[in-house]
Structures are given as structure tokens and as C-alpha cells.
Amino acid sequence: MILPLKEYEKRKIKYNSLLKKQQKFGHNITNLRLAVFILGLITLIIMYIFKKYILFDSIVAGVIVLLFYLAYIHKNISDKEQYIASLYAVNENSIKLLNGEWKKFKDNGEDFIDIHHNYSYDIDVFGDNSLFQWMNTAHTYMGRLRLKKILTEKPGNEHSICDRQSAIMELEPKIYFRQRLEAEGKIIHNKEQNPKELFSWIEESQDFILKKQEIWVLRILSIVTAITSLTLTIRIINYLLNIFWNTDRSLPKMFQAIPYYIPIFLISIQCIILRVKRKDRVKNLATAEKYNYNIKIYKNMLGHIEKYKFKSKYILNLYKELYNNECISASGQLENFSKICSSVANRRNMLYSILNPILMLEYHWNISVETWKIKSGKNFEKWIDVIGEMEALSSISTIKYNNPSWIMPEIITGSSRITAENMGHPLLGEKRVCNSLNMGESHPVMLITGSNMSGKSTFMRTVGINIILAYAGAPVCAEQFCCTIIDLYTCMQISDNLTNNISSFYAEILKIKNIVKASEEGKNVLFLLDEIFKGTNSIDRHTGAIILINQLSRNGNLGIISTHDLELGKMIDHKNSKVKNYHFSEYYRKNKIYFDYKLKHGISSTRNAVYLMKLAGIEIN
Structure with a gap:
């Protein structure tokens, strides 16, 4: 580092x-x-x-x-x-x-928080102190959205992950490329504004403006009006100068040949033409003006992307979207559109009010906008998607650059399996304590017991976040890591929902119901259950936990369950048991409690609840 x-x-x-x-x-x-x-x-x-x-x-x-x-x-x-x-x-x-000051970053992805998602809420993928807040360098709406999808959607197959890994490894040393892409996106306006309106506007076409006969009539009329108006203007200026300087300078005959009433008549005609369907034209120009700055940024970002030559298959497939059949680049096409929108944006001055009746700028700008839409507009959304994809890839590759000792995980096929050596929580920095893990067909379920604050929940989040990073094509915080592709489900952060009249126990049941349903549908599931059935009595908790664990321990599923119910540890003695016991422990020194956060085999033999009660002032002999 x-x-x-x-x-x-x-x-x-x-x-x-x-x-x-x-x-x-x-x-x-x-x-x-x-x-x-x-x-x-x-x-x-x-x-x-x-x-x-x-x-x-x-x-x-x-x-x-x-x-x-x-x-x-x-x-x-x-x-x-x-x-x-x-x-x-x-x-x-x-x-x-x-x-370690990333927790102060403003963009924590809280707009993506979904308490009903399979795992993102429980593992803090979004929100304060989240994975998104720690890793995101995307600033466009589509970039942030693409990164969100990568972190919350199961990859299609191991090949898609490997292709993304190759792209990330290629991007990792290109610090200038990544930083400039981020810098361009950083100055964009309305980062969280959905560009759906922009996409819809570009896909729409106002055909009434684009009839060739009308365009030629408008152009010829504008040219004639402009020439005659110029001659009238020169005559007026000359007249005023003669009065101001007390001179008698005369103009060439060409400036006196056109009667003054002709330009006035033509301007009057054009003012009437400008009134026809003016509301639609003004709305069209207002949208062009609204997105003028963002379109300029998109153009700059695409131009920056196009300058670099990449070799990875993943990025090369993206580049195919940036050139049309005539081999004109996306940035080149967007350059023309940016100039049009910049011209439209300059209409907020007095000069526009003077020139519009003479040149009918309103019509010509609309013609230019609509012509560009027809020629290039159908590819616009694809270009912005490429920007978003490259921003997401840059965010992930920055993890590799910042953590050169982390390894790229191996994605394997076959029966469900996760193995890791010295795996740590990516967000804990130098404070992290690493543990090893081996889950597979012989013992697919880990039952973890241990004292309060000993590290059970953190360990499960460590597994979950590293799995998410692995599926994203990112490096993981471990010395060795391999896994199959499985569906991640969690039940960890549960609270009452007074609005919907749902207790914490019932909310837990609803989450577990989704896990059971996924298992019954034949999905290979990795389930992380923290303090299982803690909202009910000890008898029901114990009985329900045994039944659920046996039900979820079918072939293809992996799971980690934390509990204070030490009796559940006896499941290891059941016939054909697939459960293996682990625990975290604490130790005491000079009447103070300490934790080593190291995962150990077997059932926990220590307890700290009584000690913590004493700290709270409860008199216990």
C-alpha cells in the first residue's frame, strides 16, 4: 500500500x-x-x-x-x-x-439501499460505511447504476467473471486513464439524475421540421431576410454616424437599392412563421439546453476512452459500440451534437431576441438537432452505457491498484465450494484479522458459536463481501480464494416494521422463507444466518433451527450460521450430519475482556454475558 x-x-x-x-x-x-x-x-x-x-x-x-x-x-x-x-x-x-478516511465520502450509494434484496442490506453493500462508499469512483448516473448491478446481481457464468477479471487486470496499471475518466465524470451535473428523459428525447423525432421543401424555403427566406436586413442596418448606422460626427458620408448604391420596407416586410413574415408550433420547438430547444453541459462531458469521456488501445476481450466488445458503419467514432458524432447544443444554450441573451426574427435561429437549431437525432441518436444510449461500464471497471480495478497484495479469485465449476486462506474483511484496513475457510460437499454448513462481540457477524460479512467482490471480477482480501457460482442469501440485520405491523421475528421468518424457496427451486444457495430465530423462546428456537439446518443442508447448498444456542452444536453427532462446529472466543487480563477474532474448531467454551451484565451494574455473585 x-x-x-x-x-x-x-x-x-x-x-x-x-x-x-x-x-x-x-x-x-x-x-x-x-x-x-x-x-x-x-x-x-x-x-x-x-x-x-x-x-x-x-x-x-x-x-x-x-x-x-x-x-x-x-x-x-x-x-x-x-x-x-x-x-x-x-x-x-x-x-x-x-x-482510512473513506467513510466521509459523500456518495455512499444510499439511493440503492433495498431492505428486501437477498443480501445487499445485511452486508452493507450500500449506505454509510458501505462497500459502495469504499470502492466507487463512478460519477455518471449510468456508471453508478452499472456498479450497483455488478454488486447485486449474480453473474451468468464463470467465463463472464474471467473476462471481467482480464479487463480489470489490464486497467489496473493505467492510473492516468482511470483518474482522467473519473475527473471528467466528477464535474458532470446532476450525477443522480436518471438520463431516461435525455434518452427518450433523443429517440423522439419531430418529422414536421424535416421535410426537405420546408427546410429549403426556410433557408432561402432566412438568407434573403438577413441580406436585406444587413443593408438596412448599414444605412441606419451610416445615418446616425453622419448626425453624430456632423458629416455627409454616402454609401455605395448597392446599399441604397433595396427599399427599407422589404426587410421589414420579410421580418414580419418570419415573425408569423415563428409563431407556428412554437411551443414544440421551444420545448425541444429547452431540453437541448438543459443537457448541453452533460453532453459535452459525455463527449470528452468518450474521446478519452477511444484514445486508448486495449487487448482484453471484455473491453474490445465495448469498443465495437463506439463506431458506426462509416467508422466515425462516438466522440466525433457527439462533437457535432455538442456544438449544436452549445449554440442553443447561448440563446439566453438580448442578441438572440434580435437575431431570431431575422435568421429564424429557432427553426434552424431544431433542424440541426433533429437531423443529428436521425443520423446518430439511435446509438446514444449505447455510448452512455459504455461510459458507465468503463467507470464501473475503473472502480473495481482501483481496488487492485490500491491493494497489490490481494489476489484475483479462482472461479471453479462443479459442486458448491468456497476455500480461502487468510481471508480478511476488505473494509477494516490494517485492523482486520484474517481467517481461513473451507466449505464443501463433505461439510457444507458451518455452525459458529461464541461470546458477544467475539467476531461471528464480522466473519460472515467477511465471507459475503469477498464473494461479492469475486463475482464482480475484483481482487479479494485473501492469500488464496476459490469458489463456485452460487446464490447468496442472508438474514442478519432484522428489525421491527411498525408501519407494516411486522415484528422482528416475523421479518426474520420472511427472509428465511425466501432462502427456503430458493433452495426448493433447485438453486445452489450460500446462506448466512446471524443469531438464528433469536426473536422467540429457547425451545422453539432450538427446534426450528435444527429443522431449518437439516432442510437447507441438501447437496448444493452452503451455509454459515451463528448462534448462542450451544445445544445446536450437538447436531454434529446426528446421523449423516453435514454440520461442522466452529467458534470465536475471548480471554481476560486484569479484569478486562479481550478478543482475538480467530476462528477455531469446536463449540465455544467461554461466555461473557455475565461479565457484561456486571459492567452494566447488575449485581451478580
Whole structure:
């Protein structure tokens, strides 16, 4: 972990230096713009005093052009500054992650919490202090959603996991690729906003705008109106200048040939045309404006992805979605759309109100938008899915980069099996205590007894999270790990539901019912049951547990059960028993309790409940 930490610290220093330089550059450009404006104004006053009218006109034009150019440079500097700041933040968060400060990260995936899911709620896949909060580097909606699906859906087969593993191993050393992809996504707007509206809008087409005859009529009319309006404008300006400067400058005859009422008439006609179905056009442009910034980010992210050459089959299949039949890249197609949407977004100024009646910009922008939709829109959702997939893969490959000692699990076929050596909880950092595990056909069920706080629940979560990581194609926190593909079910975090009038015991029964149903349907199940049937009396708990364990111990199922009922340990003596006893224990030193969190064979021989009662002030002899 030392090497990744040093790399992040080095990159943080680098981007901090670049950020300061960029900020200084931007500040200088701002000062230069002010200086140009002031000097230009002073020069114009001098030219006016000395009646240098030709120089006056030239200086006005020059100052305006220069100010616009400096504004353009300043915008590019601001964009670059934002991007560098994002890269700086990526490395800063990476350092916090390795230092164990990831629990403060804002995106904990709480929007994905589902208390009815087979296992995600019990194992804290989402929410505070969750697996998602620890590993996620995706920032687009589709990236976050894709990572959520990978963590909560059973993989189809071992080949899909192996293909994803290959992609992750290829991405792991490409730190610049991963960080830039994250930095681009980090500055996107509305990260949690579902782009369904955007997808639907791009799939829709307003055919009434795209009739060729109408398009040519609109274009010709706009050109004629623009030319005649320009001549009228020049005549008006010349007239005002003659009055202002007290001169008598005349224009060439070409500017006087067109009567003033023609452009006024044409503009009036176009104003009437602009009223036709205006509501639909304005709505169309409003959507383009709304997603303008995000489309620009998508374009940048796709351009970044396309620059890299990968070899893994998994990523190569993704790349096929990024080129059309003419071999034009997705970023190239989206570049054109981004320019259109940027133009639309600039309509929030007075100049638009003046130019729209003359040029009918409203119509031409809609034509451009709809033309692009027909040509490229059908592939847009696929492109965004590729971005999401690459973000999810980058999140997983970052785990491998940050934890070089972790191993890639082996996914095997055959009867249900899980074996691990020195397996630890991925989220516990240096505090973790590792244990080994061997579950298979001969002893598929582990019955774990032990004192309160001795580590039973943590061990089950350790198994569950490493299984989830293995199925995601990620490295696992172990020295050796192999498993088959099985359906994971848990029953660990149970509470009353007063709204639905459900007690904690009944809520537990409902969860166990799902496990039993899955087993009866022929699925190979891995079940994790914490403190089984703790919400009822000891007799019913004991009887129910024995029956359930025997029912779930059929061939193909694996399970870990924790309990305080030491009598259940006697199941090992039953005929054809598939249960094996394990326990966690504590020890005392100078009237203080300590735990080693090491898994041991057999039934627990220690108890700490009485000791904890004494700590609570209960008088026990």
C-alpha cells in the first residue's frame, strides 16, 4: 500500500502546482481584459478629440474583436482549471481512502439501499460505511447504476467473471486513464439524475421540421431576410454616424437599392412563421439546453476512452459500440451534437431576441438537432452505457491498484465450494484479522458459536463481501480464494416494521422463507444466518433451527450460521450430519475482556454475558 500512497501524493503535488499556475494565468487574462478595455476607451476619446474618424472606427472594431478573443481564452482557462481541480480532488480522495478516511465520502450509494434484496442490506453493500462508499469512483448516473448491478446481481457464468477479471487486470496499471475518466465524470451535473428523459428525447423525432421543401424555403427566406436586413442596418448606422460626427458620408448604391420596407416586410413574415408550433420547438430547444453541459462531458469521456488501445476481450466488445458503419467514432458524432447544443444554450441573451426574427435561429437549431437525432441518436444510449461500464471497471480495478497484495479469485465449476486462506474483511484496513475457510460437499454448513462481540457477524460479512467482490471480477482480501457460482442469501440485520405491523421475528421468518424457496427451486444457495430465530423462546428456537439446518443442508447448498444456542452444536453427532462446529472466543487480563477474532474448531467454551451484565451494574455473585 506504500507505493500507491506515494504515487497519489506525488500526483496531488503535481496537480496542485498546475492548478496554481492556471489560476494565476486566469487572473492575468482578467487583468488584461480590463486593461484593453480602459486603454481602448482612452484611445477612442483621443481619436474623437482629434477627429480621427477612420482610426476611431478601426479601433472600435479592433477592441471588440480583442475583447471577444480574450473572453474565449478566459473560458478555456476556466474549463482547464476546473479539470485540473478535479484531478487534484481525485488524488486527494485516493489518499483519504488509503488512510482510512473513506467513510466521509459523500456518495455512499444510499439511493440503492433495498431492505428486501437477498443480501445487499445485511452486508452493507450500500449506505454509510458501505462497500459502495469504499470502492466507487463512478460519477455518471449510468456508471453508478452499472456498479450497483455488478454488486447485486449474480453473474451468468464463470467465463463472464474471467473476462471481467482480464479487463480489470489490464486497467489496473493505467492510473492516468482511470483518474482522467473519473475527473471528467466528477464535474458532470446532476450525477443522480436518471438520463431516461435525455434518452427518450433523443429517440423522439419531430418529422414536421424535416421535410426537405420546408427546410429549403426556410433557408432561402432566412438568407434573403438577413441580406436585406444587413443593408438596412448599414444605412441606419451610416445615418446616425453622419448626425453624430456632423458629416455627409454616402454609401455605395448597392446599399441604397433595396427599399427599407422589404426587410421589414420579410421580418414580419418570419415573425408569423415563428409563431407556428412554437411551443414544440421551444420545448425541444429547452431540453437541448438543459443537457448541453452533460453532453459535452459525455463527449470528452468518450474521446478519452477511444484514445486508448486495449487487448482484453471484455473491453474490445465495448469498443465495437463506439463506431458506426462509416467508422466515425462516438466522440466525433457527439462533437457535432455538442456544438449544436452549445449554440442553443447561448440563446439566453438580448442578441438572440434580435437575431431570431431575422435568421429564424429557432427553426434552424431544431433542424440541426433533429437531423443529428436521425443520423446518430439511435446509438446514444449505447455510448452512455459504455461510459458507465468503463467507470464501473475503473472502480473495481482501483481496488487492485490500491491493494497489490490481494489476489484475483479462482472461479471453479462443479459442486458448491468456497476455500480461502487468510481471508480478511476488505473494509477494516490494517485492523482486520484474517481467517481461513473451507466449505464443501463433505461439510457444507458451518455452525459458529461464541461470546458477544467475539467476531461471528464480522466473519460472515467477511465471507459475503469477498464473494461479492469475486463475482464482480475484483481482487479479494485473501492469500488464496476459490469458489463456485452460487446464490447468496442472508438474514442478519432484522428489525421491527411498525408501519407494516411486522415484528422482528416475523421479518426474520420472511427472509428465511425466501432462502427456503430458493433452495426448493433447485438453486445452489450460500446462506448466512446471524443469531438464528433469536426473536422467540429457547425451545422453539432450538427446534426450528435444527429443522431449518437439516432442510437447507441438501447437496448444493452452503451455509454459515451463528448462534448462542450451544445445544445446536450437538447436531454434529446426528446421523449423516453435514454440520461442522466452529467458534470465536475471548480471554481476560486484569479484569478486562479481550478478543482475538480467530476462528477455531469446536463449540465455544467461554461466555461473557455475565461479565457484561456486571459492567452494566447488575449485581451478580
